[in-house]
Amino acid sequence: MFTITRIYSDANGESHFEDRTVPLHDKGDIGFLSDAENVKEIIFREVSPSYDYDFHNAPQKQYIILLDGGVEIETSLGEKREFATGEILLVEDTTGKGHKTRNLEKKLRKSIFITL
Numbered sequence: 001m002f003t004i005t006r007i008y009s010d011a012n013g014e015s016h017f018e019d020r021t022v023p024l025h026d027k028g029d030i031g032f033l034s035d036a037e038n039v040k041e042i043i044f045r046e047v048s049p050s051y052d053y054d055f056h057n058a059p060q061k062q063y064i065i066l067l068d069g070g071v072e073i074e075t076s077l078g079e080k081r082e083f084a085t086g087e088i089l090l091v092e093d094t095t096g097k098g099h100k101t102r103n104l105e106k107k108l109r110k111s112i113f114i115t116l
Contacts, residue, residue, distance in 0.1 A: 009096030069109035
């Protein structure tokens, strides 16, 4: 089972975290797979070591896969969570007050966006 953290906006525009699990099915020799999900595109990203982005909305509904560095994300209500290399986020707060993002380590950070 995969755990994914969803970031979304409520009816009042406040951003929140929600932990979700993605079930995996035994496919024998090839391992355990989730159900397929349609996606639009994949985007590769690199940000500077000093990356500290004030409140912003996701440009579109997308998964973010952290490849080599962690981030701290803060919701509009002040809740903060840290996410490490290899973690997956589902960012859906395309409206509302948005969220803040900052690098946890002072190094170049790479990630992948998969748009839905």
